[in-house]
Amino acid sequence: MTASLPAPVSAPDTLRELALELGFDVAGWASATVPRAAWQGYGEWLGSGRQAGMGYLETGAWRRADLGSSLSGAGRVLALGISHAFAEVPVPSGGLRAGRVARYAWTPDYHAQTLPLLSRLVKEAASLGIRARGFVDHGPVMERDLAGRAFLGWHAKSGMLVSTELGAFVTLAALLTDLPDVPDGPAHPDRCGRCTRCISACPTGAIDADRAIDARRCVSYLTIEHRGPVDWTLRPGIGDWLLGCDVCCAVCPWSVKAGALARSLKPDPELAWPDLRGFFGTSERDFLRRYGHATHARPRRKGMARNAVTVAGNLRRPDLRPILELAAADAAWEVREAACYALRQWEDVRGLEQLRRDPDERVRASAERGLRELLDA
Numbered sequence: 001m002t003a004s005l006p007a008p009v010s011a012p013d014t015l016r017e018l019a020l021e022l023g024f025d026v027a028g029w030a031s032a033t034v035p036r037a038a039w040q041g042y043g044e045w046l047g048s049g050r051q052a053g054m055g056y057l058e059t060g061a062w063r064r065a066d067l068g069s070s071l072s073g074a075g076r077v078l079a080l081g082i083s084h085a086f087a088e089v090p091v092p093s094g095g096l097r098a099g100r101v102a103r104y105a106w107t108p109d110y111h112a113q114t115l116p117l118l119s120r121l122v123k124e125a126a127s128l129g130i131r132a133r134g135f136v137d138h139g140p141v142m143e144r145d146l147a148g149r150a151f152l153g154w155h156a157k158s159g160m161l162v163s164t165e166l167g168a169f170v171t172l173a174a175l176l177t178d179l180p181d182v183p184d185g186p187a188h189p190d191r192c193g194r195c196t197r198c199i200s201a202c203p204t205g206a207i208d209a210d211r212a213i214d215a216r217r218c219v220s221y222l223t224i225e226h227r228g229p230v231d232w233t234l235r236p237g238i239g240d241w242l243l244g245c246d247v248c249c250a251v252c253p254w255s256v257k258a259g260a261l262a263r264s265l266k267p268d269p270e271l272a273w274p275d276l277r278g279f280f281g282t283s284e285r286d287f288l289r290r291y292g293h294a295t296h297a298r299p300r301r302k303g304m305a306r307n308a309v310t311v312a313g314n315l316r317r318p319d320l321r322p323i324l325e326l327a328a329a330d331a332a333w334e335v336r337e338a339a340c341y342a343l344r345q346w347e348d349v350r351g352l353e354q355l356r357r358d359p360d361e362r363v364r365a366s367a368e369r370g371l372r373e374l375l376d377a
C-alpha cells in the first residue's frame with residue numbers, strides 16, 4: 001500500500017495563505033472582470049455629486065471598469081480586509097484632550113501600514129511567475145465590489161462592506177494579478193435584514209436609501225477631506241468628532257458581535273486622543289513633523305484647528321475655553337471663521353464683536369451671522 005501524497009498547493013492558495021500570515025484578516029479571490037452593475041452604480045454616484053470635493057475620484061473613473069488598464073492581462077484579484085476594531089485606548093496624561101477620532105485614524109496611516117504587506121505579496125507572486133500589483137484605497141479599483149464578489153462580506157445599507165466575521169471596521173485592499181480569469185461564484189448574501197441602525201444613528205443623515213453615502217453631509221468627509229468652512233447647518237451634527245466618524249460602523253450589530261478583534265494594526269493613544277493645543281501656534285511644517293505619518297495630516301494643521309474649535313463650540317465644556325481664544329487669534333482665516341461658530345454656540349457676544357472687526361471679510365460675515373442668530377434667539 002502506498003501513502004497518498006498531499007495535494008499540491010496552488011499559486012492562488014499560496015498567495016491567500018501568505019496574505020493571512022502577513023496580517024490581513026480576510027482574503028478571497030474574485031474575477032478581474034468588473035460587472036456592469038458595479039461600475040454603473042459608481043458612475044451614478046459620481047453623477048449625483050455625492051463625492052463632494054473629492055474630484056480625484058472622477059479622474060480616470062472609467063479605469064475602474066477595466067482592471068486591465070491598471071495591470072495588463074489582469075485576470076484575478078485577491079480581495080483583502082484588515083480589521084481596525086480596536087478596544088478603547090486610555091487617554092494620555094497632560095495636554096488638553098477632547099473630541100473623538102474615528103478608529104481608522106488611531107494608527108499611523110493605514111495606507112503606509114498596508115502597502116509593505118502588499119509589496120511582500122507582489123514579490124511572492126513574482127517568485128511564482130505571476131505579475132501582480134497592490135492597491136489600498138489609492139487606485140482605480142472598486143475594493144468593496146471585489147470584496148463582495150470574493151465572498152468577504154456584502155455591500156451593506158451603510159454603504160460599507162460588512163463581514164459576518166469582522167463586522168464593519170474593515171479596511172480593504174486588493175492584489176491585482178495576471179492569473180487566468182475564473183468566473184465568480186455566488187456573491188455574499190445581504191445580511192442586513194430589516195436592520196436600519198446605521199441609517200438612524202448617522203448624525204447628519206448622510207446615508208442614502210441606495211446604500212451610498214452622500215459625502216457632502218458625511219462627518220468623515222467634512223472633517224478630513226473638506227477644505228475651508230463647513231456649512232453652518234452641518235456643524236451641530238459634527239458633535240464631538242475631531243477627525244472622521246465611525247458611528248455607522250460602531251452601531252452595526254455585526255461589529256458588536258465581532259468585538260475588538262484587530263490583531264495587526266496597533267492604535268496609538270496620541271493619535272486617538274491628540275492634544276488640541278498642538279494644532280495652534282505652530283507652523284504647518286512643525287505640525288507635519290508630528291502628524292505627517294497619520295490621517296491627521298490630511299486636513300492639515302488649519303483643518304485640525306478648525307475641527308478642534310468646532311468641537312469646543314459643540315461641547316461647551318469650560319476647560320475648552322482656551323481653544324476658542326487660540327482659534328480667534330489664529331493666523332488662518334478658516335480657523336477664525338470656525339471660532340465665530342464656536343463663540344455663537346457659547347453665546348459669547350463680546351468675542352463675536354471682536355471678530356466682526358477681523359481683517360478678513362469672510363470672518364466678519366460669520367461673526368455677523370453669529371451675532372444675528374443670538375439676537376434672533
Ligand code: SF4
Nearest residue numbers: 202218219245247248
Ligand atoms: S461616517 Fe458618520 S456621518 Fe458618515 S455616514 Fe457614517 S455615521 Fe454618517
Ligand code: SF4
Nearest residue numbers: 156157192195198252
Ligand atoms: S447597522 Fe444594520 S443596516 Fe446598517 S450595515 Fe449593519 S446590519 Fe446593515
